[in-house]
Amino acid sequence: MRMAFPGPGLRPGLFVYNNKQGTIMKRIMLCALIGATGLTLSACKDNPPFNEIPDFIQGDISQTSYDGITDDLLTAGLGASGLASAPGPAFADPLNPTAAELRRLAIYNNYRALVDTAPGGGYGTFFGPQVNASGEGLIAGDEFIAYMSVPGTDVPVTVMAQVPDSFDPDRPCMVTAPSSGSRGIYGAIGTAGEWGLKKGCAVVYTDKGTGTGSHNLATNTAQRIDGTLTSDVEPVQFRADLTDGQRADFDSAWPDRFAWKHAHSRANPEADWGQHVLQSIEFGFYVLNEKFGRELGNGETLLTIKPKNTVVIASSVSNGGGSSVRAAEQDTKGLIDGVAVSEPNVNPQVDRSFTIRQGEGPEITEHSRSLLDYTTALAVYQGCANQAPAIRDDAPLNATFNPPAIGENICNSLANKGLVSGATLDDRATDALRILNEDFGIQPEQNLLAPVHFGLAVAQSISMTYANAYGRAGVEDRVCELSLAATDSAGAVTQLAPAAEAALFSASNGIPPSAGVNIVYDGADGQPTNLPASASPSTNQLDYGLDALLCLRSLAQGSDAVSGADLQGSDAELATAIAEGIAEVRASGDLQGKPTVFVTGRADAILPINHTSRPYFGLNQRVEGKKSNLRYYEILNAHHLDVLNGFPGVADRYVPLHHYYFQALDLVWANLTEKQALPPSQVVRTVPRGAITTPLAEVNLPAINPAPDAGDRIVFTDNQVRIPE
Template sequence: MKRIMICTLIGATGFALSACNDSNNDNPAEVNQVPGFIQGDIQRTDYDGITDDLLTAGLGATGLRNGPEPIFLEPLNPTSAELRQRAIYNNYRALVDTTSGGGYGEFFGPGVGNGTEGLIPGREYIAFMTVPGSDVPVTVMAQIPDSFDPQSPCMITAPSSGSRGIYGAIGTAGEWGLKKGCVVVYTDKGSGTGAHNLETNTAQRMDGTLTTSDEPVQFRADLTATERSEFSAAWPDRFAWKHAHSKTNPEADWGQHVLQSVEFGFWALNEQFGSDSNVAPITPANTVVIASSVSNGGGSSVRAAEQDTKGLIDGVAVSEPNVNPVVDASFTIKQGSNSAIEHHSRSLLEYTTALAVYQGCANQAPAIRDIAPLNFLNSSTVRDNICNSLANKGLLTGAASATIDDYATEAQRILNEDFGIQPEQNLLAPVHFASNVSQGISMTYVNAYGRAGVEDRVCGLSMAATDGAGVVRQLTQTEEAALFAVSNGIPPTGNVNIVYDLADGQPTRLTDSASPSSLQKDYGLDALLCLHSLALGRNVITGGSLSVADAKLHDAITVGIEEVRATGDLHGKPAVFVTGRADAILPINHTSRPYFGLNQRVEGASSELRYYEVLNAHHLDILNQFDGIGTWYVPLHHYYFQALDLVWERLTNGTELPPSQVVRTVPRGDLATPLAESNLPEIAAQPAPEDLISLVGDELRIPE
């Protein structure tokens, strides 16, 4: 049996000096330079694939599917290994449906393809890094499976999806790459779990353990001791969160984070396989490198491919990427015989704040009220209150006799027609609203794009634990000790919630708050309207100008959004996007569709980007475990793995990528019926003409 071994490598030096006794390079004169962006020590751990491993943290396919959440022997003081195991368990299950019949164990999963539990032995290197112009640490990691073949090297990037921590892509790009025998390079993209308890000054080390000492941590707010003390006196028990409050707009550097992770991966490979005679036998020139991941991670890899000036990346395979393409009004988007969409490529902040404002009322629309899955999670009273508040502010119109049905129908029309959200996304939007997806993203990105600090309390919002009535409380020590392993990086998460400090009565959890203007529980609509106004650059209630302070913040937000715009230039790299038409988090008319159109404009005939739009698929496969969702939607994850297979074949065997197309899946209709191949048709090598997606003249044509 291999032993599990943890070592510390001396980082940020001219030499790769190892504190481990089994280094392959015993001659310190041989130089495998640690990249200059690495900060501090590099931790190395060897996993035997029996008691612990790279992919499942020793849980195996069965443990990930059926096992309970791993426990901490000392709940107040979990070890780094315990935190890692629980983080892998939660991150895997947050993105992949592991229930019986949903495809796990049949079409995807650690054991698929090898008939085992899928434990993968190998070596893990992890460190902090920074990008030029920022001193906020970003976590980077390289996992090298024992199956890696230095004579045929390959690498897959796995930046975290959403705002998750370093293991945020373990079940997506991580699984595919490790099973393929590739080194997988991860980064938390400068977001991650980094939570700072302002009351106690507690923060997370790289491994998730907590400290109050002055030492390297994932994140602490940019406050002096006096400023922090004064803030906590006024607003006790609050948290600062890395993605929202680092004042760096981390998304602007997501592409650089991925490129640096690739360079770190090459350092790790040559640390492991280099020798006195050949210090760097593994280079970009002899390695197949695929930039990959899903959602925010997918968008990061796309940006990395655009920004790649060193020839590090060979191809791209991403699922539902969060890309904000440069606005190109020279083409429209037309689905079937529907009206052409002219105003595409809206920023994430525009459409997400619109969803935060209007969706709660739209949930009452007769067309979706009784058939939208899990719509009952939203209180009908609160939905009515939101509709009435919007109507009273003049944001919904109607005759004097207008009813809630009328207002809700109008709210749905605004989202579909004014903000370009596809009708196919309407049925899934209510469950996302109930989960505070649009609310959490809106708050986080307004702060991030505007480079605001926690002390600014933008729109009167902060972050804290709350009790059953929504009143601020202390996060327990047990809860805080687990944050690294349970947080998704955007509150509400890990029992830390969004708090509306200006709510009627007292600071209250946003979902339970009554707006000062209405004195009704309406999901803190006043705060959400404030966020929407900052996104649009005008007071959405009056139609007038913002205050001087808000106008200044809006200008900063505008700069932040421009910093993240994607150019559409992939430099001819083979690339595949797969996206579900029913994606209710990243609407396709503002992400994948216009990016494909922009790319066709920019690269023309030299483009190797293919776009596959999957019917009956959406953003969060984990929801497919619920009746009413899994019955009518298929796992997009399956097609993401197909995308990786296609790009791999293109790069290694020269196989042509199939044309861009609509993929017509077949829902199973009953959770008791397992998914079969008949539900999940392959991406067609030669699709029917009526399924082709193409830019024709000034029109991006998408089949029904």
Template structure:
């Protein structure tokens, strides 16, 4: 058990050689990667607070807070709406779904769950890039330096600083820990190429040359030329920073921890007469848990892999976006199902496949009328047009729509190892353009492409009801910091297919030139697929010229983000929903667990809990048809944090890897109860254990 105690003697003793290498000298100095001023705010926990921005538990469950001036919101208003939107984007707040009983600001805290404390925001400099990373530290008033703890909360998806406020943020703040956040180089940073407006650290807009979250790397003449040909476009930080930020996610998390220690020692260090501050809080006397969900979870996993200084004590993540390195021969098998050897595909690989085939697969008889909200999000005419175009290109077979859609579903389930449990969720995600947005954003990021490159003739802009490009409204742009998730389509900014038949058009409404079909801009999506494969997705021919160079750049970018599987023996828990239709389990959590077993062997302290009837976006559980079938993975994420905390502070053993068999509610009218949420078992039945045997990860049905 780590000794958590404060004192100058203990602090000095903690200055080990590895701590020195990490920059932990005896005196507190601002890390060299911090750029510019640190923004510090104090919240009283009555009128405003760290967790809910003064809204409280009931306010987070109510209507969105409004701006006094929609065109010029104040920083505090932007922060409040950002916290509101980021919380609700990941947590189901609909009555009956567990909010207020199993999770939520007030659970375990009482009242409205407001948390008083201090918040510090800053930019971090990234070597070799002009685009900064944002970082934030929240220190609740309940923080006790004698039992110091810290939780990392890198943003999920491509969200901004507050992207993990309702997940790792809530758990850490309630625990009395400092919470360190980072947008990990993605974030909501937007650049209006027409007006040159970009977001400051606080989310307000400026067209002046001052520190901003992101501006495209274009000279004034180049920007003018671009605007003349492609007016009213926007650039986004994740897609267009030319930095491949994912390659540095782990380092950004480690730097956020270093910044966290700087803030804590400014607050609680020993001030000497010469004006210097002697550090009293170190990695050796502060418990640090790397955490978060989705991309944020993947970033914390990568941080643990890179942590040769011992900054991190344990890891607890949910549905992490990890791309395990390919190489060691192992397989995956669920029950008596097929042996899966084609695992560990990259995010771009399976996302481009979903972007191409899922629209057609949505019309397969096996899921057409069973998938919740399928007809709402996916008009049958669009699916039929996609199937028709795919058939004409020889990418699906069959004479009828049913045959073609069934073949598209087969390709996803068999060729791409998408588990059948994910089939019912995938149509909703396709209708929301999740895979399409990921495919466009990550293709650009991995290629280190700029907005001017317009990879596969795709750009970003607001569009009108007919799908034509239009200037973004002042109110929509002013709210982007608070409303955007960082990956268009989001907050009024859409994917635009510049090569669409007729004119540049919202991708979802685009007519492909090769088919003259309104097939969701399939030509553009096939172009992205070709870049991901390194060959023409239709003919199989080798790419040439600029396309070949782009494909090689993308392949290099993907190589840079592969995870090693070496967690350095840190106690670690993954929780993942079997029905995850955004980050398919056969390419993320499952192969990572197997890779870790090969890499670390008996030294591994990783445990994997696969939750039945759970998926990637709990917020969807508030809808009829989804609430009936699915349960909040969020609940199990908090259990994962509790288990790692108990392991680190009380030496409690982590339960063995297992399948957790939950019980669906059956109806949205039936409130969630403890009977639905089967706990992770300290001693699971043999039939529920997940094991790695003979180089095969074996998962019970």
């Protein structure tokens, strides 16, 4: 069943007057009649106990009920086996998928993007819809979805609340599920969504101003909130801020390009990620009180589910985890009780008064680099480092994803620019790897996984998207001569196939290259070309468009990446804007004493731990001291993308961090509901399974220890975060 609630000011049953004062007086009279509220008239006026649509909601709220048999909240009717099966669900009409079909495929793709569903990797044993559930794990309930906005920008942000039928209004609970990465509204369905729904909690989601949100500048087509396409003038997830004339001029000069919400909204959405999460919680309380609040018979509903009587855990993974951390820091209304996050993308405020040290290794002083800083370094140097003898043949899928000839060209181009040293390919690649490990503080444990991430264009896509976002650039600015478009087998720009565009809502991860839309280097030798196939003008080599990557690196460091000279003109202005954008997303380290758990894999090759979880732990100790309730669990043999664990060469070396994320949620839940103490910060020593044919067992995944040995404890002492080897 689907229905729509009218937006603010239109909801039936509310006392609506032309005179606002009349509304206030009517409610004061009601307050006086409701002795159970215990409110004075003045308090009632300032804090009315009535349920109201939050003023940040834009337009209607759509509600859909799922029976848990033919369709459901968690698996879109696919069940646990359907989520693990390939291929994914198809559309009856590929050119005109229905909203329900788009939702089903979006849930399928988003679940599988974050959770390893391959046999033997823990799915169905340690995690999955069917674990500790009946049958296939389908969950009945209601789903509410709407647009919202934050002060300072009118770019729509999607918010959603799922309320399972198992929700108990007498013991209410809520879990936040902001999307990971740049994913859309279902981006945390398999992580915070699964845990919360199976717990009987309401789960509140937000796309954080990211998501697909693609705008075809040739056709003016964009996605509605349900993923269906439209070129009409109506609410959509995103359209570039261009007049029809400007769009036509851009399309004439640069045909068949796309604008993308995260990159081109001019909003720097990350600066508001914490606010997005807090607003999603407020939306969740509105929805819960609409369903369960006490109706007074006069069009008003009395608030009965409130922060004071509801357990609220801020959660999610990666960017979603960082968003919940920022929400906890910014929570001035007491909305959040505890925090449980995995591999959070946090950019801690830089505090070099403390250092980080792992075992007897070197002290790390240059920690807390920004995401754009270390990611542009990976984009520039990793393509060469992939060919270093120490990792070249041992890194899983390296040869598959990274043609050696391109890697050699990158090394040669870097050497000719004086950025790496050495006379041979081995020497140059080894120096590139040294630069990443020593100069940029990236853990050696990530070296074996970094090549596959480079082959998947992770650092390259993050560098392009976030440089635009931090600098609040528009699509027409083509930062570093990079744009977004479909490309053919030779790398030339082409039109995106209509069926591919129709499926973007479901297939895209929100940060191209994704679902057929690629990063195009408009300044490549010859013609605009897919970035990996680009030859740089300064080198005349097929070196992955190194000139463009060096341009992004220059903007990140604020000086020319090759010469070190100051940037000039518009480049200097953009670099300054980017630096200001980065400053806006820095985390304070003040969790206000909330019980908090971080779990992070030591081998994380996307968010290096010396710039994220480790320094945040240190900063929190500095800021909160003895009042801190943060626990940091560093998981050995775990990394950022569990989905890779389904591949040979990865499966034998690594364990699912997802399993420990669910433990983190269990621990915070037990702390909040049973007053169970959080275990001390520690290193968790997992045991890889050794072969993809050997299923994971409990021996591989030791639990977080309530009383770890001294040699396993992570501590902050003598101005240093000390991590056991």
